[in-house]
Amino acid sequence: MEIVAVVALLALLEYIVFAALVGRARGLYQVAAPAVTGHPVFERYFRVQQNTLELLVVFLPSLWLFGHYLSPTWAALLGAVFLLGRVLYLRGYVADPKRREIGFGLSVLPILVLLLGGLWGALRAAL
Amino acid sequence: MEIVAVVALLALLEYIVFAALVGRARGLYQVAAPAVTGHPVFERYFRVQQNTLELLVVFLPSLWLFGHYLSPTWAALLGAVFLLGRVLYLRGYVADPKRREIGFGLSVLPILVLLLGGLWGALRAAL
Amino acid sequence: MEIVAVVALLALLEYIVFAALVGRARGLYQVAAPAVTGHPVFERYFRVQQNTLELLVVFLPSLWLFGHYLSPTWAALLGAVFLLGRVLYLRGYVADPKRREIGFGLSVLPILVLLLGGLWGALRAAL
Numbered sequence: 114m115e116i117v118a119v120v121a122l123l124a125l126l127e128y129i130v131f132a133a134l135v136g137r138a139r140g141l142y143q144v145a146a147p148a149v150t151g152h153p154v155f156e157r158y159f160r161v162q163q164n165t166l167e168l169l170v171v172f173l174p175s176l177w178l179f180g181h182y183l184s185p186t187w188a189a190l191l192g193a194v195f196l197l198g199r200v201l202y203l204r205g206y207v208a209d210p211k212r213r214e215i216g217f218g219l220s221v222l223p224i225l226v227l228l229l230g231g232l233w234g235a236l237r238a239a240l
Numbered sequence: 241m242e243i244v245a246v247v248a249l250l251a252l253l254e255y256i257v258f259a260a261l262v263g264r265a266r267g268l269y270q271v272a273a274p275a276v277t278g279h280p281v282f283e284r285y286f287r288v289q290q291n292t293l294e295l296l297v298v299f300l301p302s303l304w305l306f307g308h309y310l311s312p313t314w315a316a317l318l319g320a321v322f323l324l325g326r327v328l329y330l331r332g333y334v335a336d337p338k339r340r341e342i343g344f345g346l347s348v349l350p351i352l353v354l355l356l357g358g359l360w361g362a363l364r365a366a367l
Numbered sequence: 368m369e370i371v372a373v374v375a376l377l378a379l380l381e382y383i384v385f386a387a388l389v390g391r392a393r394g395l396y397q398v399a400a401p402a403v404t405g406h407p408v409f410e411r412y413f414r415v416q417q418n419t420l421e422l423l424v425v426f427l428p429s430l431w432l433f434g435h436y437l438s439p440t441w442a443a444l445l446g447a448v449f450l451l452g453r454v455l456y457l458r459g460y461v462a463d464p465k466r467r468e469i470g471f472g473l474s475v476l477p478i479l480v481l482l483l484g485g486l487w488g489a490l491r492a493a494l
Contacts, residue, residue, distance in 0.1 A: 115489050115490075115492040115493035116493055118432050118435075118436070118485070118489035118492075118493075119486065119489045119490060119493055121428055121432070122428070122429065122432060122482060122485055122486040122489060123486070125424075125425045125428060125429060125482055126482065126486070128424070128425065129425060129479075129482070132421065145464070146414065146460075146464040146467070147407070147410040147411050147413070147414040147460075147464055148410075149414075153274070156274040156275075157274050159274070160273065160274040160276075162421075166293070166420070166421055166424055167259065167289075167293055169424050170252075170255070170293055170296050170297060170300075170424060171252045171255065171256060173424075173428055174248055174249070174252060174300055175249065175252060178245050178248070178249060181245075182245070206273075206274075210272070210273040210274055213273070225256075228249060228252055228253065228256070231245070231249055232246065232249040232250070232253070235242050235245035235246045235249060236242075236246055238242040238245075239242035239243050239245075239246055280401070283401040283402075284401050286401070287400065287401040287403075293420070294386065294416075294420055297379075297382070297420055297423050297424060297427075298379045298382065298383060301375055301376070301379060301427055302376065302379060305372050305375070305376060308372075309372070333400075333401075337399070337400040337401055340400070352383075355376060355379055355380060355383070358372070358376055359373065359376040359377070359380070362369050362372040362373045362376060363369075363373060365369045366369035366370055366372075366373055
């Protein structure tokens with residue numbers, strides 16, 4: 114499971130970079146806390162971070178349980194697709210909110226496989 | 241702990257359904273990204289998803305540690321109450337924000353029992 | 368790892384207190400759901416809770432994996448710094464958003480140590 118732990122921690126590192134980009138955008142576009150609106154480009158960075166947060170809550174437990182019940186190697190490979198999908202999501206969304214679709218798909222698809230695979234593995238072990 | 245894993249993954253599946261309902265509401269009520277306000281019914285679906293995210297971060301570790309230190313069966317039963325509470329919360333909130341109270345209580349109560357029970361179990365094992 | 372579990376659950380308890388303070392501020396400053404803006408002091412409490420949510424998603428897995436691969440005792444000590452940092456962050460932010468910096472640093476620094484330490488430990492175990 115070490116390789117699964119490495120992928121999980123890399124996903125958290127990627128998320129911290131996204132959060133730092135929001136902090137930088139707050140300064141660049143002069144959006145003073147506690148506001149989270151006020152400049153469209155700031156809002157894009159903010160939504161990328163929020164969306165990544167929303168997905169990490171599903172990604173991390175699903176990654177872990179898929180790795181535990183089915184295969185650590187496949188869990189890590191699917192996790193690597195998620196890491197890449199998030200980079201494409203960030204780049205697409207900041208360029209134009211309509212261009213976030215491919216990165217979104219490449220983030221959500223591996224999560225669905227990890228979640229449903231983990232559920233199948235846990236059910237098989239429980240019954 | 242397989243039954244605890246199943247309940248955890250079902251909670252994540254339920255959350256994904258809530259997130260998909262936000263996406264659908266975005267289209268129906270024409271709230272273009274990155275905005276998250278603009279139509280009251282969209283905002284209700286969005287707040288249901290956000291509130292579920294806020295609770296899942298407490299629910300999942302508490303469920304796991306309660307199951308580990310006290311009882312997997314009771315953890316799974318309390319988790320099932322949470323799953324039901326979230327459905328009632330969604331239905332109440334979308335109908336009228338003031339009618340979200342029962343579903344909220346049925347989501348938060350099992351979390352508090354899981355959290356405090358897990359804390360007691362971990363303290364007992366530590367001392 | 369019992370001591371790590373205790374710190375993790377105390378962090379969740381602290382977060383629930385922050386969430387309850389948002390609920391109280393909603394009543395005090397008359398911000399009716401689903402709105403999350405409308406009064407600056409309400410918004411500060413809300414942002415404290417949201418920021419804590421954003422950090423917990425990184426804190427909890429990093430705490431756990433640092434404890435697993437390196438040292439449960441050091442994980443628990445770094446976690447205690449995070450717990451304290453969050454209290455300072457709350458007090459500073461509510462008084463004046465510009466005074467949230469010290470508490471923010473004391474929350475983020477232990478997380479970075481836990482994350483990078485955990486990553487190093489997992490890589491060392493994997494190779």
